[in-house]
Amino acid sequence: MDHSVISLGSDQITSIQDFDDTKFAALDSSNVLHMIDKISFAKVGELPTTSTAHYALAELAGQVSLVYNSGLVGGIMYYDIDSDGDGTIDSLDDFPTDVTQQTDTDGDGYGDNADGISGDLFPNNPEQHEDSDGDGYGDNKFGVDGDLFPDNSEQWADTDSDGYGDNSDGLMGDQFIDDSTQWNDSDGDGYGDNPQGNSPDSCPNVAGFSKLDRFGCLDSDFDFYSNPDADFTVADGADALPNDGTQWLDMDGDGYGDNQAPANNPDSCPSVAGNSTQEIRLDGAIISKFGCLDSDGDSFDDLSDEFPDDQTEWFDADGDTVGSNTDYDDSEPLIATEEDYCKISGNQSNACKSWNDLDYQEYLNRDKADGETDLSYSAWLAQKQAGLLEDDDGLASDIKDVAIVGGGIFVVATALILLGSFIMKRRKLSALVKRYGVPFQPKDENTANQEALEGTAGLSATGGIEADESWDDEVAAMDFTEKQEDVDVADAEVVSADDLYDTDADMSELAGMDIVSNETSEADMSAMLQEESKPVVEEKPSNTPPLPETGLPEGWTMEQWEWYGHEWLAKFGNQ
Structure with missing residues (x-):
């Protein structure tokens, strides 16, 4: 017959009993209560008593009640036990058999001591207890604060479920956490690199902000239409005027945008290429008019240009077919040249x-x-x-x-x-x-005052005609x-050879x-010399004459006016 032997010490066993479903209780002569595991038949604990105990009773909360007697007195002793010897009695120990754990705050079966056996890294979260990558998110991806990337310490969440973590700066980070079709953005312009995804970047290696013709390409004027390039031209829809934020379409390709005012330089003829910039009205007023036909290149559109093939003319106020730039008087149809004016006026x-x-x-x-x-x-x-x-x-x-x-x-x-x-x-x-x-020889020899009166002041002083402009x-x-006018025509006499x-x-x-003889006698010559040697003294008028309404006559000085102004007024009046 097989049997097992267990040593409980040197004292005599006085009694043995069934303590609970898992243990036996044995009392020895030294009043020590020994706990023996029913399955392993090994001692799992002991409880010293102070009196002679006869019977041990297990309480529901893990305590032990002992029936004893001491001399003539008997009674029941009530004991709290610490099965694992961790200093916490079993009634207060959430883990009475685990010396490394005592409490389990969240009640998930894992002790609050993270370093103990079955330690809980999330003592206040009953849905998490382990964090393999140490990122602070539990390995239970379905629990609160669960880690969808338990082996990636830089990621834990994936809002759009595209397999890329919400931490954009981390390993496998998602640049578009709410868009499951995009996750990477190489140039950082906000448009994803996935060409099959939403708003794909047409220029993934060049940061750009275009979005109305294509996404993510250069847009110099910030009108959201991209600059044209070799792969995407104006014909494909790129910005026809990439440096003007108010224009982007140019249907006729003449350099003037199709957007009308208040846009810059709006094309007045958007379907016909032209280079005009102005229009002249019937009253001669000039207004802006861009992009219409201008055959002679004078900036005026052919429709308003009265001389569409003459670059030097565009307006004819008097309708005489002579342009205003050439016409001597464009308000009189009979006068086109200075000659016309002189003959008529x-x-x-x-x-x-x-x-x-x-x-x-x-x-x-x-x-x-x-x-x-x-x-x-x-x-x-x-x-x-x-x-x-x-x-x-x-x-x-x-x-x-x-x-x-x-x-x-x-x-x-x-x-x-x-x-x-x-x-x-x-x-x-x-x-x-x-x-x-x-x-x-003038009728009267010119003096300075006479020259001033005749408007030729200075001619005698300079010795002759200096320039044609003086005339x-x-x-x-x-x-x-x-x-x-009465014209007297003298009878012409015809003289034969x-x-x-x-x-x-x-x-x-x-x-x-x-x-005839031109000889002059000595007496006459002497008299002439004496006459010429006599100085001529002129006296300055006592009162300065008033200036004419038009001011000091051209070519006069104030000193000349003080001397000879009376004569000028007498000749020309106060004009």
């Missing part, structure tokens, strides 16, 4: 006189040598009056005429006389220019009133000169 300025002087017009239309320039009308008139326009061709013509009438010897004599006359005349003219500043006059305003060069004419008549 009767203006008497030098500019108009030049148009009405047929000789001057013939002079302007002459054959000119290379580099030869025209004199102004005033300069030409002065030289004509001085005879300076008689050139060598005229002289040769005179000599030829005389030669035909008089014969060879007479020609030689006449030529000498004419040549001498020409030289003397040239010297005389040079002397006049040197003295008066002009090639003729030009401003063209006065047009006067369209009809003027009746026979009458002019008759055989009785002497040499001086043929030369056109009076041969």
